[in-house]
Amino acid sequence: MPYVTVKMLEGRTDEQKKALVEKVTAAVSETTGASKEKVTIFIEEMSKKNYAVAGVRESDK
Amino acid sequence: MPYVTVKMLEGRTDEQKKALVEKVTAAVSETTGASKEKVTIFIEEMSKKNYAVAGVRESDK
Amino acid sequence: MPYVTVKMLEGRTDEQKKALVEKVTAAVSETTGASKEKVTIFIEEMSKKNYAVAGVRESDK
Amino acid sequence: MPYVTVKMLEGRTDEQKKALVEKVTAAVSETTGASKEKVTIFIEEMSKKNYAVAGVRESDK
């Protein structure tokens, strides 16, 4: 605890994802008081075909 | 806001998914009073190997 | 199947939520080909204290 | 109802997943009083690149 899920479009590099989990873990630990060892992160990547704002999918723009 | 997630078995066509996000966005906007621009939709597709009802996976039927 | 989750700020009336599930169920059934009986909807209501865009919670605006 | 989601690293065999849904359905039915027919299970499999504890992804260990 805490458990963090980051949902975003696919396409980030492996280096970006590595940095993401490091920085988000630090931010969560610092502000909640939980130790870093207790912070879990899940990355969920979406296809542009499965994400829509205002009724239009990213892949249809 | 609102954020809508539609979880379903994979296999719908691209046209079906396009229509799905259009119609669901309209339904949500009309009934909640949120403008269409504020409605976000995520489609999550499942494999039959990862979905079970009554203890039996769809792929084992 | 399908399973639909609608996440939104608390404050909608009971009538709005009733209409929401009716209209969204119809939209999902019509566009995916699933019968209405197969459509499940979950409404998740958030407090303004637990929702932030651009780093600012709705309750801090 | 109930709806159960099991999130785990990819790599389990098909036999393991088949047994998982059988046993979890039985456990949920027995303890909640819901009939087995009412229990739905979703398996979500994660890549080691998308799962981190303590700021380090499983794939970076």
Next chain:
Amino acid sequence: MPYVTVKMLEGRTDEQKKALVEKVTAAVSETTGASKEKVTIFIEEMSKKNYAVAGVRESDK
């Protein structure tokens, strides 16, 4: 890992929830090979006003 979420209508007793997490943890551990210490369970309870099948909320039946 694994992480299990059980979503159900509110109203189960504390004893039922205690038994639920024990039995589900055992079932997941036995079938996935993960040790019990690695199994995390989240219970999410829904109001009848926020759950609908076939376009009708449980509270409107």
Next chain:
Amino acid sequence: MPYVTVKMLEGRTDEQKKALVEKVTAAVSETTGASKEKVTIFIEEMSKKNYAVAGVRESDK
């Protein structure tokens, strides 16, 4: 996009939650390249009665 969900036990102060969304938004923006305006955060708070590790709920410890 991205959408971040932080799930944790209830009990954090309002100031902690305010700082959490600020810092996490900055961390996500910096590492993914998304502008801060595009980062959405949801906080989900759990009761100790609904969270278990190793088959034992936090409230039963």
